[in-house]
Amino acid sequence: MTHDTVEEYLIENGIRPLQKRTLIYKYLMTKKNHPTVETIYKELLPKSPSLSKTTVYNVLNLFLEKNLVQTINIEGNELRYDANTKSHGHFKCETCGKVFDFEVQEENYPQLTLEGFMPRKTHYYVVGQCATCAVPSLN
Amino acid sequence: MTHDTVEEYLIENGIRPLQKRTLIYKYLMTKKNHPTVETIYKELLPKSPSLSKTTVYNVLNLFLEKNLVQTINIEGNELRYDANTKSHGHFKCETCGKVFDFEVQEENYPQLTLEGFMPRKTHYYVVGQCATCAVPSLN
DNA sequence: GTATCTGCAAAACATTTGCAATTCT
DNA sequence: AGAATTGCAAATGTTTTGCAGATAC
Numbered sequence: 001m002t003h004d005t006v007e008e009y010l011i012e013n014g015i016r017p018l019q020k021r022t023l024i025y026k027y028l029m030t031k032k033n034h035p036t037v038e039t040i041y042k043e044l045l046p047k048s049p050s051l052s053k054t055t056v057y058n059v060l061n062l063f064l065e066k067n068l069v070q071t072i073n074i075e076g077n078e079l080r081y082d083a084n085t086k087s088h089g090h091f092k093c094e095t096c097g098k099v100f101d102f103e104v105q106e107e108n109y110p111q112l113t114l115e116g117f118m119p120r121k122t123h124y125y126v127v128g129q130c131a132t133c134a135v136p137s138l139n
Numbered sequence: 140m141t142h143d144t145v146e147e148y149l150i151e152n153g154i155r156p157l158q159k160r161t162l163i164y165k166y167l168m169t170k171k172n173h174p175t176v177e178t179i180y181k182e183l184l185p186k187s188p189s190l191s192k193t194t195v196y197n198v199l200n201l202f203l204e205k206n207l208v209q210t211i212n213i214e215g216n217e218l219r220y221d222a223n224t225k226s227h228g229h230f231k232c233e234t235c236g237k238v239f240d241f242e243v244q245e246e247n248y249p250q251l252t253l254e255g256f257m258p259r260k261t262h263y264y265v266v267g268q269c270a271t272c273a274v275p276s277l278n
Numbered sequence: 279g280t281a282t283c284t285g286c287a288a289a290a291c292a293t294t295t296g297c298a299a300t301t302c303t
Numbered sequence: 304a305g306a307a308t309t310g311c312a313a314a315t316g317t318t319t320t321g322c323a324g325a326t327a328c
Binding site for chain 3: 016018019036037038053054057061077078079
């Protein structure tokens with residue numbers, strides 16, 4: 001990040017760095033765990049006992065609008081959030097449920113074979129078993 | 140399809156070809172419109188007035204289990220269904236809302252750079268504007 | 279005739295909205 | 304003080320579940 005503090009970064013993106021906003025952004029940025037709203041709420045409640053789920057929704061929708069986060073729609077009906085907005089792949093392990101990032105160079109994405117279509121955002125999702133869960137002896 | 144009838148195809152996949160199941164499968168197969176549950180229900184109700192949404196859910200979940208359909212989770216919280224279970228790309232137009240298929244050769248998918256991970260299914264989604272909506276004069 | 283399937287109603291979730299109270303500067 | 308933000312409760316939307324009645328073979 002090219003910014004000294006999260007607060008400055010939020011300001012530069014037109015977001016007033018209120019306590020709960022800063023808390024949620026720091027959580028996303030440091031945990032990189034692609035959490036659901038439920039997870040964010042549960043994990044931050046001890047640190048911010050007056051936090052409400054409505055605020056988590058409000059703040060995430062604001063971040064989305066300002067392009068500070070992207071949503072991940074990898075499986076079922078669970079929306080997850082990612083503070084990394086660059087194009088990259090996501091892998092969901094069907095055994096342990098974790099979501100992993102992986103690098104994909106922009107130029108390695110497959111060609112869009114639809115004439116005249118204007119792509120804006122690309123998502124590449126892989127579902128399977130992670131290295132740990134794929135080794136039976138470790139279970 | 141390598142089968143004379145949808146009914147035979149369902150039987151071969153361990154599914155009793157009941158009226159509503161056959162109706163729903165034929166709809167998915169011929170329309171190729173990546174419908175939501177709501178769409179399927181609304182479109183088939185005239186043809187099958189006793190159809191219920193519960194049955195649409197039941198049947199789709201059965202098809203999913205037997206790998207006759209795949210789900211598409213391209214945007215928002217709307218689950219869509221696709222009777223084409225081969226790997227292919229999906230493009231969602233943010234203007235008109237339609238979902239388009241496009242071909243991607245299996246070998247053109249980007250490399251999964253996670254050591255020891257076992258991929259099972261790959262989704263490649265592109266969001267943007269379709270050819271029609273991208274041309275202002277046609278709007 | 280018996281298993282299975284269907285449809286209703288209710289339950290379980292996820293997300294949004296309206297509004298009054300609170301907080302920020 | 305004044306504008307923006309928050310939190311509650313209710314509304315909305317989607318999917319699942321329990322169960323009684325209907326259907327398939």
